[in-house]
Amino acid sequence: MKVLKSYSNGVREATIRPKMVLLLWFFNLLFGFIIFYLLYNRLMEAMSRSAISEGMLSKVNYHFVFEFLTYHGQAWSTIRSTAVVLVCGYIMVSIYLLGGILHSLVETPKTSFSQRFFQGCGKFFGRFFRLFIYSLILWFVFFVFMFILYQVGDALTGKGVNEQLTYYLFLVGAAIALFFIFFINMIQDYARIKIVTEDSRYVFRSLFQSIGFVFKRLGGTLVLYYLLVLTGVVIALVYWGFKAVIPFSSAAAILITFVVSQLFIASHAWLKVAFQAGQLSYYTDSRS
């Protein structure tokens, strides 16, 4: 019951905070727009005045794709490098924004949303960044574990000779990897929640206490986490279902698809808030 209550709390808290969701979406769009700008200019130069563009509305012309990669390889390489830098930057921004999300969820609304939000961003960025660094230990353990798993798989399959077994072990390995990625992510979430709710400056201790918290309530924390993951999956299925029926080959269709795709991105932001709010609710309920 506690899990379901936390889940519904999370969903409700995210839904009643459209400003926060919009803000998160805006930052995502801002970073995305930089790539759009680079791509738009390059594609305008590469194909807008070529008749080859006429067929590119309905389907991808792979002759063009290979020509683009050949003759605009330098620009494409710049775009890829920019994308990598942007992803790194976005990870930092996300760490920054997480402070705002949790602070806004924890604090009673005495001041305006933006005040509370950005106060939280600034207040917790340093601690969350340290948490990010300390969490690398967990990721290191994860990679060591996966490496051992890979070696075991390699031995079981005779270094890949048994392709069928290799394939199934790969799927199992991917599922295990995903599980651990989610698990480490969840531990980090509870560590951040602990830091914010207790205004703790002991980041390393918080990280290990959150591990203890998760292991003590393994069933509850996992069920809650996977309920939220499932919500994301359902949203994705709805989006892909919509995308499959839209022809995406006229100006109106492109506009509609853009709006819907941005709603999908906004739903990620909503889900992110729901994750934080739901786990915060579970944490406070479990502690009380």
Place this chain on the structure above:
Amino acid sequence: MKKPIIPLLLSLFVIFVICQFVSASMSEHIVNYKIKARLLPDEKAVAGQQVLTWLNSSDQPVGELQFHLYLNAFKNNKTTFITESGGAHRGFKLDKKNWGYINIERFAVADGPDLTDAMEHIQPDDGNEYDQTVMRVQLPEPVLPQETITLEIDFHSKLPKVFARSGFYEDFFMVAQWFPKIGVFWKGEWNCHQYHDNTEFFADYGVYEVEITVPEEYVVGATGKRINETSNSDGTKTYTHYQEDVHDFAWTACPDFVEFREPFRMENPHVDTEMILLIHRMHLNHKDRYLSALKNGIEFYSESYGAYPYPTITLVDPAPKAIAAAGMEYPTLFTGGTMWWLPEGLHMTEMVTIHEFGHGYWYGMVGSNEFEEAWLDEGINSYSEVKAMAKYYGEDRSMIDWAGLKISDLVYQRAPVIGSSRLDPILKNSWEYYSSGSYATNTYAKAAVMLLTLENYLGESVMSEIMRTYFERWKFKHPTSEDFVAVAEEVSGQDLSWFFDQFLNSPDKLDYAISRIRSREVQDPEGIFDDQARTEGQEAEEEEQEEKIYRNEVVVVRKGELIFPQEILIRFEEGEEVMEKWDGRERWKRYVYFRPYKLESAQVDPEYKILLDINFTNNSRLMEPNKLPVWKHALRLMFQFQNILSLFSF
């Protein structure tokens, strides 16, 4: 005088039988190999005894013989093959714990002298003293024209861990290029090149009868028809395979093979053969893919070029991890390649099957010199493969039709041509290319795209006739590029030297582009004109009467060095279309039209027939930019990037 009628009739009968025999053989039998081979699984080796009869079909006495000893390419790290390749072939490394080599233990003329001590390794291509892939033997007496010599050769072939087409992986054996193979006495000299990183093979046609002895649990596949099978008391089995009109013999053995045999018959042209699939038990889920692709291959090549004439065709599926043996052709036997998990939409299995079967025509039956003119087999076969794949798997998705991706074999072939450097032409000795990549791009992809361009230029029916004639005229012979060009010119009735001289011999590129389109309103005369005086009133009157006239200008440029006649489609705003023809020789050409409306677009080669053109995008120019596709793709890529960002922020 009484005529000896019975002896005469008997003589005539004998001559008739001989003529029947001669006409039944499709090639001139220069070689006749009888080999006894014993697989030594623990040693990863083959012990062989070979009796070779060689016919001197030239018009001059031959005093020395030359032999390929291909396996010696893997003997040490100083051989020409390993030096050129750096010990890696098609991404697979040579296992230095398992060198490969061939030792000749006895070499003798049948009923004649032992010449073992007269054997000498030579290096006709590069003088590399460590390379022992070619040997020669000075004969005590020359072989006179149209006479034969029979040799007895005992050899021991140690196989490498599967590398560059042949070798072993655990208990899988691909036994290829494994016996001492005589070179080709051609154009008055021995054509017997060393084994290089990029080279394949060249040999004379003849008869092979090979007895293969293996432990009885092994399943065996080999060139030709199995004519005998006996169980031996020592727990081994001996399989005898026989085939005429082939120029090589390869075999495979593995206890994990599952054998499937299916007849293939078609009426027009008449084909009656047996498909033999030796599939590794790990890949049984792909049995139907293999057999279906093989049927498609036999049907396509028989219909397009000529009936498949052999009684068998064996498709070998190499063991997992023995992928270095995959995708290789031998007469009446070839290796495919697949993986258990490979989705049906990724047509790699089908492409490899069709391509390697196709080599039964371009290499197997039309025996061009793969050392010196690799495009004649790889290029022509890749051209055939593109057409076959399009026919059976869809024009726009013949290579990949999976997860929304649709990519054709043509795109796959053209992509390396677009990005290739101007270092090598198509026609060149295979070992003299700048790199393996350059060899592959030129001999496979560029040659295939060249022939597809020629087909678009001459028309499909003419090209089809060229290919059929070339096959019919040169099957079981050794044609050269000149022979192919001669057939193309004869069948098309055109001088195609301009085409082949450029595309076979030049490393340059073909690229035509619309560099400028412009519509400018024609201005009324202003200023001082000596012939007549114009008043303001007259000008105003003319303006009222005349509609606007535009000077529409299109400039086409030749950006590459290579020349190809061009069609230029010019479209105007009111729907008018003009098709111009240009011989494409000058560096650029301007077209000017005076119309009461503006230009809409101009496009050189509007149907994209000239596939050798390395840039289709610059073939056309629109007056107004078409922004919608740009928006679509930029937004789509932005969305994908936003998803990545979301993923990293959770």
